[in-house]
Amino acid sequence: xxxxxxxxxADASVKPISLSRFLIxxxxxxxxxxxxxxxxxxxxxxxxxxxxxxxxxxxLGGVLGSAGTENVQGETxxxxxxxxxxxxxxxxxxxxxxxxxxxxxxxxxxxxxxxxPKGEYLLVFDPLDGSSNIDVNIxxxxxxxxxxxxxxxxDPDERAFLQPGTRQVAAGYAVYGSSTVLVLTLGDxxxxxxxxxxxxxxxxxxxxxxxxADTGEFAINMSNLRHxxxxxxxxxxxxxxxxxxxxGRDFNMRWVASMVADVHRILTRGGIFIYPRDLKDxxxxxxxxxxxxxxxxxxxxxxxxxxxxxxxxxILDVVPTQLHQRVPVFLGSRNxxxxxxRYHLDADAS
Ligand code: FBP
Numbered sequence: 001x002x003x004x005x006x007x008x009x010a011d012a013s014v015k016p017i018s019l020s021r022f023l024i025x026x027x028x029x030x031x032x033x034x035x036x037x038x039x040x041x042x043x044x045x046x047x048x049x050x051x052x053x054x055x056x057x058x059x060l061g062g063v064l065g066s067a068g069t070e071n072v073q074g075e076t077x078x079x080x081x082x083x084x085x086x087x088x089x090x091x092x093x094x095x096x097x098x099x100x101x102x103x104x105x106x107x108x109x110x111x112x113x114x115x116x117p118k119g120e121y122l123l124v125f126d127p128l129d130g131s132s133n134i135d136v137n138i139x140x141x142x143x144x145x146x147x148x149x150x151x152x153x154x155d156p157d158e159r160a161f162l163q164p165g166t167r168q169v170a171a172g173y174a175v176y177g178s179s180t181v182l183v184l185t186l187g188d189x190x191x192x193x194x195x196x197x198x199x200x201x202x203x204x205x206x207x208x209x210x211x212x213a214d215t216g217e218f219a220i221n222m223s224n225l226r227h228x229x230x231x232x233x234x235x236x237x238x239x240x241x242x243x244x245x246x247x248g249r250d251f252n253m254r255w256v257a258s259m260v261a262d263v264h265r266i267l268t269r270g271g272i273f274i275y276p277r278d279l280k281d282x283x284x285x286x287x288x289x290x291x292x293x294x295x296x297x298x299x300x301x302x303x304x305x306x307x308x309x310x311x312x313x314x315i316l317d318v319v320p321t322q323l324h325q326r327v328p329v330f331l332g333s334r335n336x337x338x339x340x341x342r343y344h345l346d347a348d349a350s
Contacts, residue, residue: 019045019182019193019202032186033170036097036119040146041170044123045182045202047091048142048174049195051084051128055140055176064135072107072324073289078134081105084127084142098123099149100156102323104292109158109323118154121169122147122161124323126292129173130258139177141260145296146170158323165295165316172300175260183209183267185303190267211306215270215333217252219262227278231347232311235340259288263297263331267304272332274340276311286310286328290320294329307337311344 017025023041026032033041054063067077085105092098093112097119102109104126112118123146130140146169153160172184180195182202190209193202218239225236242250254271256262262273275288288294298308298315308315308331318327330337 014204014207016203016205019204022191022193022204026186026188030188032188037121037146037170037186039095040092040097040119040121040123041184041186043091043095043097044088044125044144045174045193047088048180048182049200049202050087050091051080051142052174052176052180052195054083054087055080055134058137071105073104075131077105078128078131080134080140081128081131088123088125088127088142092123095119097121099153100160101125102158102161102291103127104289104324109156109161111155120149122149122156124161124292126289129260129293130256133256133258138256138258139175139261139264140258141173141175141264143173143260143292143296144171145292145299161291161323162320164319165290165298168295168299168316171296173260173263173296175264177261177264181205181264183264183300185300187299187303190300190304192267209267209304211266211301211304211333212270213305213334215266215272215336216250217254217265217269217271218274218336219254219256219266219271220274220276221255221257222253224276224278224280227280228276229279229344229347231343232274232276232340234347235343259293259297263301266306266332267300270333272330272336272340275329277328284326286326288326288329290315290318290325290327291323294318294327297329298331301331305334306332307334308332309337309341311341312348 023038027038063079067079067082069077094116096117099118100109102124125144129143147163170186174182182193192206194205196203238247239251277286294315301308310328330340
């Protein structure tokens with residue numbers, strides 16, 4: 001059973017090729033992607049490298065603290081939220097592979113300026129995930145998802161983005177921690193690339209990451225416990241009861257409060273990450289956003305053999321109704337996600 005003591009050996013079987021070469025081989029040898037998608041991923045990766053440098057500068061770069069503005073969710077924007085958003089917009093709007101972009105930090109989709117050619121893809125992203133950890137030097141990240149622009153749509157608005165997660169053609173995240181790691185799926189497995197700060201490029205370090213089906217580790221913000229639905233309480237109470245309870249074994253808890261960091265740990269050694277619906281604010285079906293947090297992470301997790309649900313249905317099957325809609329999130333080791341989901345469906349059926 002994977003747990004905190006399990007160390008992850010460097011994957012000696014992986015040939016440390018550059019991200020560029022990996023993508024060219026995915027295009028040329030496997031026909032997994034076309035040239036435009038390859039270029040788009042390269043550009044997103046370069047933008048993440050620039051964000052990694054800005055994050056790494058911390059107080060020296062004058063990027064800590066609040067920007068004094070609010071985003072569409074009513075959240076105070078951090079300077080790095082705004083800067084990361086600008087870096088991703090500037091890098092992606094002129095390349096000719098996008099029809100439009102959308103972001104956690106922008107109310108509406110960003111159209112490609114008429115002076116630039118348009119492409120066939122839509123990019124939606126959370127430019128800086130884990131904002132509450134920026135000023136305290138804990139890992140943060142960038143999460144992205146790529147969709148095709150619907151046929152015949154030349155000026156995509158919000159409706160063009162409202163596609164279920166099963167329609168994603170690529171997704172991933174960059175985590176800015178002790179090292180910067182880019183994790184990517186193109187729909188045929190999950191790959192991790194580490195930023196080589198000397199060479200200035202991403203290098204393949206893990207191939208075909210796989211999440212163990214079982215785990216002894218869970219991640220949830222326990223301070224919301226009193227607001228949870230009964231099946232959620234039951235699931236967590238059983239984990240906390242450990243050996244003395246119906247599960248008959250102990251479970252350990254982790255909560256970084258940066259989804260990218262919690263999910264990266266699960267990609268690396270297993271676990272279950274949960275941000276459930278809570279009754280604190282019944283107008284909100286959850287905290288995390290479907291289009292640029294839940295969907296890309298669910299695609300990555302499923303491609304690594306894990307599972308991802310809302311507690312009631314597969315996240316990738318959810319048909320979006322709004323660009324910034326929220327959903328409950330249960331993802332990670334398949335057997336735990338299926339058990340937690342079963343508890344909710346059983347409760348609904350009873
Ligand atoms: P943003 O920082 O992009 O708004 O993301 C939301 C998030 O920070 C997740 O990364 C994280 O899992 C969660 O919220 C933490 O929530 P809480 O503050 O309730 O622990």
